[in-house]
Amino acid sequence: MSRCLTERSVDHVVIERGEVANSWRTERWDSLRLLTPNWQSRLPGFGYEGDDPDGYRNMPEVIAFLTRYAQVISAPVETNTSVMSLAPADGGFVVTTDKGVWRCRTAVIATGACNVARVPAVAAAVPPGIATVTSMDYRNPRQLDEGGVLVVGASATGTQLADEIHRSGRPVTLSVGEHVRAPRVYRGKDIQWWMDATGLHDERYDEVDDIDRVRRLPSLQLAGSPERRTLDLNALSAIGVRLVGRIAGIAEGKAQFSGSLHNNCAMADLKMNRLLGTIDEWATQNGLDREVDAPHRLPPTEVESTPPLGLDLTNGKIRTILWASGYRPDYSWLEVPVLDRKGLIRHDGGITAHPGLYLMGMQFLRRRKSALIDGAGDDARDLSDHLLSYLRRASS
Numbered sequence: 324m325s326r327c328l329t330e331r332s333v334d335h336v337v338i339e340r341g342e343v344a345n346s347w348r349t350e351r352w353d354s355l356r357l358l359t360p361n362w363q364s365r366l367p368g369f370g371y372e373g374d375d376p377d378g379y380r381n382m383p384e385v386i387a388f389l390t391r392y393a394q395v396i397s398a399p400v401e402t403n404t405s406v407m408s409l410a411p412a413d414g415g416f417v418v419t420t421d422k423g424v425w426r427c428r429t430a431v432i433a434t435g436a437c438n439v440a441r442v443p444a445v446a447a448a449v450p451p452g453i454a455t456v457t458s459m460d461y462r463n464p465r466q467l468d469e470g471g472v473l474v475v476g477a478s479a480t481g482t483q484l485a486d487e488i489h490r491s492g493r494p495v496t497l498s499v500g501e502h503v504r505a506p507r508v509y510r511g512k513d514i515q516w517w518m519d520a521t522g523l524h525d526e527r528y529d530e531v532d533d534i535d536r537v538r539r540l541p542s543l544q545l546a547g548s549p550e551r552r553t554l555d556l557n558a559l560s561a562i563g564v565r566l567v568g569r570i571a572g573i574a575e576g577k578a579q580f581s582g583s584l585h586n587n588c589a590m591a592d593l594k595m596n597r598l599l600g601t602i603d604e605w606a607t608q609n610g611l612d613r614e615v616d617a618p619h620r621l622p623p624t625e626v627e628s629t630p631p632l633g634l635d636l637t638n639g640k641i642r643t644i645l646w647a648s649g650y651r652p653d654y655s656w657l658e659v660p661v662l663d664r665k666g667l668i669r670h671d672g673g674i675t676a677h678p679g680l681y682l683m684g685m686q687f688l689r690r691r692k693s694a695l696i697d698g699a700g701d702d703a704r705d706l707s708d709h710l711l712s713y714l715r716r717a718s719s
């Protein structure tokens with residue numbers, strides 16, 4: 324957004340409570356690599372120039388990439404400055420920070436979709452003696468006691484952490500709810516390549532049937548590893564991770580799981596095969612069938628015939644529960660009345676109902692790719708155009 328505002332000669336400042344790339348510096352686990360390939364993190368006027376376009380950046384590489392971008396575009400970043408409140412004032416906004424007060428005509432909220440770990444209400448009933456950790460606090464397996472771990476959530480975060488923790492010698496039980504399965508590589512190409520080439524990533528928020536539902540969909544079960552391996556539930560079962568259903572409650576020291584595991588897995592298999600079918604059709608229509616490998620399908624997700632519906636949390640077998648049950652934004656500092664009853668900002672493709680207030684970086688904000696680094700550029704172009712015309716209208 325800063326780069327787009329500069330291009331449009333809009334005077335602005337970027338306020339950041341940490342250093343540039345703060346979320347990647349302070350809120351991610353040690354072994355994390357992007358699940359999007361290097362070529363895919365395209366920012367306005369800045370792409371990948373290295374010799375490994377299909378690799379996946381580790382955290383130091385992501386931090387270096389974003390820091391360099393801020394330097395190249397001369398972004399006017401005020402680092403180590405926390406916004407304490409943003410409130411309407413005199414047809415614009417007053418922004419109170421721990422380093423002073425700013426006044427502005429327009430404001431773009433780009434504080435991220437993942438500020439706080441979302442933990443289900445059942446967490447309140449976890450028996451004493453079981454350690455709990457969220458995916459935001461988790462750094463590496465050494466931080467956990469020896470012994471079994473219940474990982475709750477089986478999307479990108481949960482599957483990656485279940486894999487790492489189980490391989491560290493701590494037996495993992497994985498609680499699986501609704502999830503989206505995908506192969507890492509399909510017909511010889513990265514799944515992200517297909518989603519980009521077919522235009523799926525560019526699908527717009529006003530073109531989908533039920534945008535509220537799509538915005539709530541969990542992330543693809545994907546991991547970026549040098550071997551480009553598929554990390555799905557079958558891969559986890561193969562190393563010994565035990566699959567159970569979605570956590571429904573904890574009573575008298577026992578975790579209870581819903582009986583929906585078979586259904587959730589069957590649904591994920593069905594949707595994955597539908598996605599691969601769409602890709603196959605597109606490949607044929609675009610004359611790619613000879614250039615890429617033949618179509619293939621992954622085996623269905625294997626689930627034991629009667630997965631356990633309960634797990635004793637008091638017999639010492641489970642020592643830790645790791646909540647990988649999603650994230651939510653934190654708007655505790657926002658004093659503009661734009662929140663819905665779930666505490667999320669109401670918006671139309673990033674344009675809020677409050678004149679001059681914009682939003683970035685949310686799931687499917689304007690396009691399917693909006694919450695990816697790669698999606699920021701197109702959204703920023705659209706929203707900075709809108710912002711500029713708003714400023715012009717307001718001053719005429």
Ligand SMILES: Cc1cc2nc3c(=O)[nH]c(=O)nc-3n(C[C@H](O)[C@H](O)[C@H](O)COP(=O)(O)OP(=O)(O)OC[C@H]3O[C@@H](n4cnc5c(N)ncnc54)[C@H](O)[C@@H]3O)c2cc1C
Binds near residue numbers: 434656697
């Ligand atoms: C575990 C995980 C893995 C991910 N993997 C990928 C991936 O592989 N590829 C990909 O493209 N995307 C990935 N993403 C999504 C990626 O984080 C987002 O695309 C990207 O971070 C969005 O950038 P953003 O600047 O909108 O939000 P953020 O990166 O969250 O940045 C928000 C910034 O706002 C600052 N901030 C927040 N509140 C305040 C305040 N009150 N005052 C001042 N500053 C504040 C924060 O310090 C932070 O620096 C992942 C996300 C998570 C959580």
